[in-house]
Amino acid sequence: xxxxxxxxxxxxxxxxxxxxxxxxxxxxxxxxxxxxxxxxxxxxxxxxxxxxxxxxxxxxxxxxxxxxxxxxxxxxxxxxxxxxxxxxxxxxxxxxxxxxxxxxxxxxxxxxxxxxxxxxxxxxxxxxxxxxxxxxxxxxxxxxxxxxxxxxxxxxxxxxxxxxxxxxxxxxxxxxxxxxxxxxxxxxxxxxxxxxxxxxxxxxxxxxxxxxxxxxxxxxxxxxxxxxxxxxxxxxxxxxxxxxxxxxxxxxxxxxxxxxxxxxxxxxxxxxxxxxxxxxxxxxxxxxxxxxxxxxxxxxxxxxxxxxxxxxxxxxxxxxxxxxxxxxxxxxxxxxxxxxxxxxxxxxxxxxxxxxxxxxxxxxxxxxxxxxxxxxxxxxxxxxxxxxxxxxxxxxxxxxxx
Amino acid sequence: xxxxxxxxxxxxxxxxxxxxxxxxxxxxxxxxxxxxxxxxxxxxxxxxxxxxxxxxxxxxxxxxxxxxxxxxxxxxxxxxxxxxxxxxxxxxxxxxxxxxxxxxxxxxxxxxxxxxxxxxxxxxxxxxxxxxxxxxxxxxxxxxxxxxxxxxxxxxxxxxxxxxxxxxxxxxxxxxxxxxxxxxxxxxxxxxxxxxxxxxxxxxxxxxxxxxxxxxxxxxxxxxxxxxxxxxxxxxxxxxxxxxxxxxxxxxxxxxxxxxxxxxxxxxxxxxxxxxxxxxxxxxxxxxxxxxxxxxxxxxxxxxxxxxxxxxxxxxxxxxxxxxxxxxxxxxxxxxxxxxxxxxxxxxxxxxxxxxxxxxxxxxxxxxxxxxxxxxxxxxxxxxxxxxxxxxxxxxxxxxxx
DNA sequence: TGAGTTTGTTTATCGGAGGCACAAAGCAAG
DNA sequence: CTTGCTTTGTGCCTCCGATAAACAAACTCA
Numbered sequence: 082x083x084x085x086x087x088x089x090x091x092x093x094x095x096x097x098x099x100x101x102x103x104x105x106x107x108x109x110x111x112x113x114x115x116x117x118x119x120x121x122x123x124x125x126x127x128x129x130x131x132x133x134x135x136x137x138x139x140x141x142x143x144x145x146x147x148x149x150x151x152x153x154x155x156x157x158x159x160x161x162x163x164x165x166x167x168x169x170x171x172x173x174x175x176x177x178x179x180x181x182x183x184x185x186x187x188x189x190x191x192x193x194x195x196x197x198x199x200x201x202x203x204x205x206x207x208x209x210x211x212x213x214x215x216x217x218x219x220x221x222x223x224x225x226x227x228x229x230x231x232x233x234x235x236x237x238x239x240x241x242x243x244x245x246x247x248x249x250x251x252x253x254x255x256x257x258x259x260x261x262x263x264x265x266x267x268x269x270x271x272x273x274x275x276x277x278x279x280x281x282x283x284x285x286x287x288x289x290x291x292x293x294x295x296x297x298x299x300x301x302x303x304x305x306x307x308x309x310x311x312x313x314x315x316x317x318x319x320x321x322x323x324x325x326x327x328x329x330x331x332x333x334x335x336x337x338x339x340x341x342x343x344x345x346x347x348x349x350x351x352x353x354x355x356x357x358x359x360x361x362x363x364x365x366x367x368x369x370x371x372x373x374x375x376x377x378x379x380x381x382x383x384x385x386x387x388x389x390x391x392x393x394x395x396x397x398x399x400x401x402x403x404x405x406x407x408x409x410x411x412x413x414x415x416x417x418x419x420x421x422x423x424x425x426x427x428x429x430x431x432x433x434x435x436x437x438x439x440x441x442x443x444x445x446x447x448x449x450x451x452x453x454x455x456x457x458x459x460x461x462x463x464x465x466x467x468x469x470x471x472x473x474x475x476x477x478x479x480x481x482x483x
Numbered sequence: 484x485x486x487x488x489x490x491x492x493x494x495x496x497x498x499x500x501x502x503x504x505x506x507x508x509x510x511x512x513x514x515x516x517x518x519x520x521x522x523x524x525x526x527x528x529x530x531x532x533x534x535x536x537x538x539x540x541x542x543x544x545x546x547x548x549x550x551x552x553x554x555x556x557x558x559x560x561x562x563x564x565x566x567x568x569x570x571x572x573x574x575x576x577x578x579x580x581x582x583x584x585x586x587x588x589x590x591x592x593x594x595x596x597x598x599x600x601x602x603x604x605x606x607x608x609x610x611x612x613x614x615x616x617x618x619x620x621x622x623x624x625x626x627x628x629x630x631x632x633x634x635x636x637x638x639x640x641x642x643x644x645x646x647x648x649x650x651x652x653x654x655x656x657x658x659x660x661x662x663x664x665x666x667x668x669x670x671x672x673x674x675x676x677x678x679x680x681x682x683x684x685x686x687x688x689x690x691x692x693x694x695x696x697x698x699x700x701x702x703x704x705x706x707x708x709x710x711x712x713x714x715x716x717x718x719x720x721x722x723x724x725x726x727x728x729x730x731x732x733x734x735x736x737x738x739x740x741x742x743x744x745x746x747x748x749x750x751x752x753x754x755x756x757x758x759x760x761x762x763x764x765x766x767x768x769x770x771x772x773x774x775x776x777x778x779x780x781x782x783x784x785x786x787x788x789x790x791x792x793x794x795x796x797x798x799x800x801x802x803x804x805x806x807x808x809x810x811x812x813x814x815x816x817x818x819x820x821x822x823x824x825x826x827x828x829x830x831x832x833x834x835x836x837x838x839x840x841x842x843x844x845x846x847x848x849x850x851x852x853x854x855x856x857x858x859x860x861x862x863x864x865x866x867x868x869x870x871x872x873x874x875x876x877x878x879x880x881x882x883x884x885x
Numbered sequence: 886t887g888a889g890t891t892t893g894t895t896t897a898t899c900g901g902a903g904g905c906a907c908a909a910a911g912c913a914a915g
Numbered sequence: 916c917t918t919g920c921t922t923t924g925t926g927c928c929t930c931c932g933a934t935a936a937a938c939a940a941a942c943t944c945a
Binding site: 513527528546554557 | 891892896
Binding site for chain 1: 531567698699712725728735748749809810811814815
């Protein structure tokens with residue numbers, strides 16, 4: 082005679098999709114979970130109970146928890162306040178930063194930004210991991226994994242940084258191995274993942290920011306030097322066969338333009354980054370503040386009334402539009418988001434860029450593609466956390482219960 | 484009391500993947516099916532029996548059917564000889580063609596190619612559908628669906644041909660609706676699907692030709708005028724959000740090049756198609772034979788010993804290499820296949836193109852990307868059939884039993 | 886001929902999800 | 916306040932696809 086098993090362990094195959102719905106804010110109540118997953122109420126109930134027992138979400142069954150229409154109010158689903166977190170780390174040309182990020186892209190704690198960057202990747206990554214370890218110790222949260230964002234293409238499956246150009250790191254540095262070594266040295270027993278910062282920013286924006294709901298999201302951004310791109314298709318990063326896709330910096334946008342270190346001229350990289358804008362505006366880069374900040378100040382403070390800035394920004398916008406148009410023809414995205422200086426330029430003159438993209442991409446349809454700036458702060462950090470959360474989102478039971 | 488159900492109806496969820504393995508030639512025996520699907524022998528047996536009962540495959544259990552190693556020989560799996568077929572149709576600038584294609588990309592019957600092309604899409608599509616209907620009547624095969632390849636981007640979800648430039652069709656012609664109307668008028672009760680010819684060729688090459696096993700397959704081809712591209716990721720066509728991806732013809736490959744109707748100069752479209760090669764070689768296009776045939780004859784007959792042809796082909800190869808390098812940087816494919824004149828040029832000088840692509844794509848890694856010509860005859864036709872077979876591959880029971 | 890190896894088949898069982906009936910919790914109209 | 920309607924949550928049973936394990940079959944090799 083079989084003893085009556087508890088039915089609470091049901092719903093394993095839909096557990097991941099269910100958690101993803103809560104994670105991305107698309108499942109505020111249990112009833113929504115039912116319809117979004119396409120399962121019965123019984124299954125959705127078991128799934129919600131299971132996620133609650135894993136300590137990931139809370140199911141609020143109190144009356145009045147949901148502002149209802151007709152019928153019995155549904156139980157409210159929320160991300161557990163004291164649930165586990167991911168350790169997120171970011172290294173860039175001007176410093177590094179660590180944070181703890183919970184489900185839903187919620188930044189739980191941040192370490193103060195550090196501006197010193199050593200030339201040795203192991204040293205920098207060790208520093209940022211130790212900063213993260215301190216946060217974990219202070220908060221006492223469980224850590225589900227760790228993610229590191231670097232300003233370089235990261236090759237798969239090796240996890241090496243191929244072009245960390247503005248970091249003075251050696252090309253091909255095994256950043257994932259270094260990251261995992263540092264995690265182990267800091268006593269953090271969790272898997273470490275690495276990714277390109279623009280890729281991770283795009284992932285974060287897709288799940289929690291300006292890219293929500295887009296099926297084919299193109300993200301282009303410039304930080305300090307150079308331009309990065311990313312594509313999120315059906316909720317997953319499109320990184321190509323070896324993690325090297327969306328290296329968009331060397332599209333030709335001005336045949337008579339500046340020479341580029343790649344050997345060509347007028348590449349997107351050298352025509353639309355902060356230095357290009359400063360030079361075009363006749364403004365010498367100063368010693369204080371990053372190139373990005375100086376370029377941003379120029380645009381937000383003196384566009385459009387300063388003729389030199391107006392002309393320079395207009396030129397950069399036109400060049401960027403040409404590059405985006407080429408990408409639109411190749412990738413056919415349904416939304417474009419712009420980060421860094423590109424986002425600032427878009428905000429300063431929302432119409433000009435769209436017009437250029439529409440004129441130079443085929444069948445004019447592209448004019449219908451919404452182009453918006455990124456909206457998340459620290460989106461690369463949140464994206465790094467997404468990398469760490471991914472195994473949990475794919476299979477919560479396997480990732481947490483072990 | 485429950486009656487003892489026959490266990491032959493098991494294995495529904497793995498039925499599609501199993502058929503796909505047989506379809507792509509990756510499951511010659513039942514034992515391979517077991518390991519490839521990752522299921523038990525019991526399940527694989529039930530699945531094979533089910534596919535056989537659907538009339539799609541044969542399971543040959545005769546001793547000696549498999550050249551074995553040790554142990555009991557496995558049953559041989561083969562595509563059923565008299566199984567159902569897909570109606571494949573292709574329309575291009577020089578005419579149209581119909582064929583019947585079975586599983587495995589096997590061309591079962593072809594109608595003679597027709598060289599007359601009317602300006603009215605309904606007329607042409609009606610002609611090709613009637614040719615296909617005759618083939619169905621002659622062979623008496625069951626038809627699982629129909630696919631049509633057109634030399635134009637096909638917008639989804641509407642199924643309209645956006646730029647059928649060399650067909651004198653109106654832009655935006657609702658080819659899928661027309662195709663389905665013609666099918667119904669011909670008494671063929673099957674769903675009709677439409678796609679871009681290069682996309683479909685890439686799909687066919689991925690499943691049955693030079694692209695087998697590639698995870699990220701890039702295909703670039705030129706037929707008569709213009710250049711088309713396609714990307715197959717994890718076995719599925721990447722068509723972007725609206726079916727318009729991989730419009731690669733307007734990448735800039737020569738800033739001082741020929742003017743293009745898109746308003747720019749030196750586009751891949753006008754620098755690497757057959758007309759570009761003929762002009763560069765100082766050869767006036769003649770009245771007899773298509774542009775593609777004339778350009779091919781030039782290369783195969785007079786390369787490399789004719790200096791003019793050598794120089795012209797070299798220039799076109801270099802331009803093509805620049806375009807491919809840009810695509811490599813953006814898409815990071817693990818294999819590239821070239822069709823039409825591009826395939827001929829590659830075959831004529833296999834090393835030069837690879838060197839250019841390697842030099843102009845980042846981190847030199849791209850030099851490792853294999854570049855090969857397409858190998859299938861009628862690959863757009865076979866690809867059109869793939870479109871029609873897809874619902875069967877996704878869920879054989881639902882598609883066939885209804 | 887017999888041992889070892891690999892594959893096919895049979896039977897019992899497991900586990901996730903659906904179906905259905907019923908209970909619970911709100912709103913609206915009288 | 917009561918009654919009816921609507922919507923949601925829960926318990927019980929069933930279904931279905933697949934696994935597990937034991938056995939039978941077919942071949943190679945010594």
